Amino acid sequence: MLVAMLSPSTLAAVAAGVAALLVYERVDGDQGLLASRLLGGLAILLLIVAIAGARTRCPGCGVRFRRKLTRTETLGERDITKREKVSQSVYDSSGKLSGSTSHWESVSYTRTESRYHYQCKTCSHVWSVTGVSDRRA
Numbered sequence: 437m438l439v440a441m442l443s444p445s446t447l448a449a450v451a452a453g454v455a456a457l458l459v460y461e462r463v464d465g466d467q468g469l470l471a472s473r474l475l476g477g478l479a480i481l482l483l484i485v486a487i488a489g490a491r492t493r494c495p496g497c498g499v500r501f502r503r504k505l506t507r508t509e510t511l512g513e514r515d516i517t518k519r520e521k522v523s524q525s526v527y528d529s530s531g532k533l534s535g536s537t538s539h540w541e542s543v544s545y546t547r548t549e550s551r552y553h554y555q556c557k558t559c560s561h562v563w564s565v566t567g568v569s570d571r572r573a
């Protein structure tokens with residue numbers, strides 16, 4: 437599967453870059469400035485791709501965007517809490533929306549620490565990276 441071969445971070449970076457480019461274009465209605473705006477958007481996109489490229493760089497041969505996730509190993513799970521801002525709508529006596537309030541709340545998460553095993557599709561070098569992902573408990 438093509439999607440499985442590309443790393444999630446690369447996909448996200450490319451999607452964000454394309455979205456930024458589209459928004460950038462839509463905001464500006466002036467035809468004269470459109471070309472320079474597009475170039476600006478393209479520069480942002482290239483920057484994002486460069487960052488994603490550095491993240492996917494093979495430590496063996498240095499080539500980018502050629503790593504393949506071969507295995508994800510779970511190292512451990514633990515419960516954590518995060519402080520999060522929660523907004524609530526406020527209604528007046530007639531039931532009409534009159535505003536909102538917000539407060540900070542402790543939210544429970546399960547933090548999973550994983551080791552991601554990669555293999556370079558160019559030189560077959562194998563390496564691993566550890567990372568964490570949080571999901572609401």
Ligand SMILES: [Zn+2]
Pocket residue numbers: 494495496497498499556557558559560561
């Ligand atoms: Zn390599």
